[in-house]
Amino acid sequence: MSMIIGMAGKGGTGKTTLAGLAIRYLAKVGKVPILAVDADSNANLADVLGMTYEHTLSEAREEMKSSVGNVSITKDTLIELRTQEAIVEGDDFDLVVMGQPEGSGCYCAANSILAAVLERTLNNYPYQVIDNEAGMEHISRLTARYMDIFFVVSDASRRGLTAALRIWHLVDELKIRIKHKYLIINRMRGELSEEVKGIIDKEGIDLVGVIPDDTVIYNADQKGEPTSFLDSNSSPAVTAAMEIFEKTLVES
Ligand SMILES: Nc1ncnc2c1ncn2[C@@H]1O[C@H](COP(=O)(O)OP(=O)(O)OP(=O)(O)O)[C@@H](O)[C@H]1O
Numbered sequence: 001m002s003m004i005i006g007m008a009g010k011g012g013t014g015k016t017t018l019a020g021l022a023i024r025y026l027a028k029v030g031k032v033p034i035l036a037v038d039a040d041s042n043a044n045l046a047d048v049l050g051m052t053y054e055h056t057l058s059e060a061r062e063e064m065k066s067s068v069g070n071v072s073i074t075k076d077t078l079i080e081l082r083t084q085e086a087i088v089e090g091d092d093f094d095l096v097v098m099g100q101p102e103g104s105g106c107y108c109a110a111n112s113i114l115a116a117v118l119e120r121t122l123n124n125y126p127y128q129v130i131d132n133e134a135g136m137e138h139i140s141r142l143t144a145r146y147m148d149i150f151f152v153v154s155d156a157s158r159r160g161l162t163a164a165l166r167i168w169h170l171v172d173e174l175k176i177r178i179k180h181k182y183l184i185i186n187r188m189r190g191e192l193s194e195e196v197k198g199i200i201d202k203e204g205i206d207l208v209g210v211i212p213d214d215t216v217i218y219n220a221d222q223k224g225e226p227t228s229f230l231d232s233n234s235s236p237a238v239t240a241a242m243e244i245f246e247k248t249l250v251e252s
């Protein structure tokens, strides 16, 4: 069984950046091979990791949906081939991009074949890090129904925290099995307010760490540099993220 790590949260809170840094951490401590899964239809995990990709799993699903014939073995082989083609290989980690969500029409058959192939292929990786799309409606479409570690990423604003709380509780309602759930507050300026601390305590939320707003990350991203591999000595945010992953990803 793979160890599956997922990122979720409001738009722009740092999910993709932190998914990239979690991958860096796992690679650093030799927890490899890792599969980086970009489950955001506006895919950009590749940029953060400094990779490029050509194909997505959605393309494979579309092709399968429109292909004629009922010989399931052929479709099975086709999707397996397309899945392999979509996986970009790196040194310590590979990347697969899910792509656009379904269009109209019936995807049931295509989806069930894809799900079976994915389970076979992706479970070959002992570690998977999934970067999810922002927003509540996407949580219900989460690719993995089971996750070992689920990070909800938020900024320190009250509104940001409210959104994080909704996600925090929604995953329980949706019966996504999660072993450990943690809140990360990212892009922090100054100190957490007493009010925000009070909400976190009252809701019984496990705040695992606070990551500072860091111009090093921001500037690197603006220049199109892969932020996952920034020197941690020069970036307080990278240092803080590594501490969080050391606490949470080590023994699970
Ligand atoms: N700690 C930080 N300090 C400064 N900038 C940061 C920090 N974390 C992330 N950023 C920057 O904030 C922006 C948004 O980050 P990111 O893309 O990781 O968020 P996201 O939650 O994945 O966004 P989306 O919802 O659009 O997918 C990027 O420009 C990123 O480089």
Ligand SMILES: [Mg+2]
Binding pocket: 015, 016, 017, 040, 044, 131, 132
């Ligand atoms: Mg993102």
